[in-house]
Amino acid sequence: MEEKFDNSMKVGILGGGQLGRMLIQAAIDLDLEIHVLDPDLHAPCKSLSQKFTRGSFKEFTSVFSFGLPLDVITIEIEDVNVEALRQLRDIGKKVYPQPEVIALIQDKRTQKEFYKAHGIPTADFVITEDHGHAIQFYEFLPAFHKLARGGYDGKGVKAMHDVDDLDYAFDEPAMLEKMVDVDKEISVIVARNEDGDLSTFPVVEMVFDPVHNLVDYLISPAQISSEQAEEASRIAKKVAESVGLVGILAVEMFIDKTGEILVNEIAPRPHNSGHHTIKANATSQFEQHWRAILGLPLGSTKSHKLSAMVNILGADGYQGDALYVGLHKLLEKEDIHVHLYGKKTTKPARKMGHVTIMDDNLESLKEKVKFVKETLKVIA
């Protein structure tokens, strides 16, 4: 570790969404100069970055020229031009997470093969090259058919329950992944710096709405046994070490009905399952990311209290300039913190912000979650 901290370095983020915005918020106290590349002139990072470049983070030329005047380059989205990042690294820029880590994660098949090669537990899978190939695996069902590349937020994924479903199988490189009999979904955010130091945040549980089968809220720590929590943390660290990560990594996992923990997806950047850490932990996932990639010591991940996180989504039926109903009522309560993302317009289910809720007691925490969900609405 260096003795003098020189914060005159220039740092770039590919992507200007809410994750970038919260990265910038965490960078202010270190007085870092942040440049952002994003195609959207109304991106949440726009007004907070020292320099905002309008351009694609997917194209070689825009990424390479964005990175040239910078010292350190990082991401807030995986879907970026890896070749440009490789070349920037090769001419001496610090690029974290490393281009190889991003490349690995961009391809779901490579990712799964990697888990297999490194003994990281994950649901069984088979590679499929095209439709004709996929339909041969009817005995492997029930499974999810997932595109190798470009799938995002449920896109590029089809549920295949029986042989008839295979009629709709992808005609592109994909994989069939065995359906897991899921008991719980959990996530661990792990950080690793250049020295190889590792640190995990407490395990988070995604609590599902039993009626709509959607994530209702997240809770930290997960309501699982301490053995399961240790195992989940151990797996997250193993993934970070196996890929040689410098930065932070969200490791989403299933606990199946037999109690086995399986890695589902990973993301080498700040993640929705770590938003509560801004208020509820000694160090936030965003600050931890900077510490990891700037050669600083990793911070304590200790929780102050039990916490929950609720996403603030645009209400159904409203589109246009956002108005927040019920915010006053929320702000009257202690230990409820509202984070808006700087998106001027709302639309149904758009992520407009999040609320972190803290309490010493699980039952009153859940009551506060219910209150928040019933009280706050984003309309237009």
Added chain:
Amino acid sequence: MEEKFDNSMKVGILGGGQLGRMLIQAAIDLDLEIHVLDPDLHAPCKSLSQKFTRGSFKEFTSVFSFGLPLDVITIEIEDVNVEALRQLRDIGKKVYPQPEVIALIQDKRTQKEFYKAHGIPTADFVITEDHGHAIQFYEFLPAFHKLARGGYDGKGVKAMHDVDDLDYAFDEPAMLEKMVDVDKEISVIVARNEDGDLSTFPVVEMVFDPVHNLVDYLISPAQISSEQAEEASRIAKKVAESVGLVGILAVEMFIDKTGEILVNEIAPRPHNSGHHTIKANATSQFEQHWRAILGLPLGSTKSHKLSAMVNILGADGYQGDALYVGLHKLLEKEDIHVHLYGKKTTKPARKMGHVTIMDDNLESLKEKVKFVKETLKVIA
């Protein structure tokens, strides 16, 4: 209180220093559009404000034209053009703190007369119009001679121990204020909103270095009796109510050797004695300021733990681009939080940032304070 929060309003801050910067940091989660007026193009607020106007906050024209396109105008420094703020208020802008409150505080004599009129305890004083007038009050000594206007950070104040010192008395409107036999110096930050709701932060104590007689660090809560703390809080609320404040007010007080509490100075804005609240309290003084002036409910001021605040000052003998020595060592410790103010160049005693230190135990808190002061240096 309004039911819908419309954050499309435009908010202006007069002054672009570190207080403005921390106000902006607190405004990000409410997604407020912040405009800043400051003469210095390298002001700490420069890169974080949506619009930065280079200009004087002391001149009528620049303040008035800065305020015209805005909905709400506030300050981070008292030394502003009050007449422009009055006219902006008269054409329908929300100006908080109110121009009258700022005017009252700009003149130390009006301030003292106000305390007297409202039964707010403060050191005895006499008004002096010029040098010839001042020297008549030799029987009033020992006292401080303070200029009515423009005094700042020790400037405009002279200690008058005996009649010979009066040779150096100010030849301008001033006042002589009896020296207090000080036991402790404390501060209370009080918030008041448009509805008249009041809320105080826990009392803070300025701990002095016995050798250099300078503030060494601040500690929250002050190490005083609960009766004294209640009395200090009551006095702070009384000041805020008496002036009819909307916003926050730092009330600096002395406790004299007899245990009496006397108001020393007040500042209607975020204050050095509230910086620890960013990390150590449920709501920070900066968030509380926004809540108070935007018609939102005041937040809980509860402390998470004992806390201390150390200013990060430029080291003697160094001038130029700032380098932070020892930052790594600080960041290795839990419950030590560093806030840098975005000043690229350092000079002796320049306020470059602050460190908030937390602990459950007073002795280990003091040890951490010692560690921070010995470890972190700003050089060039």
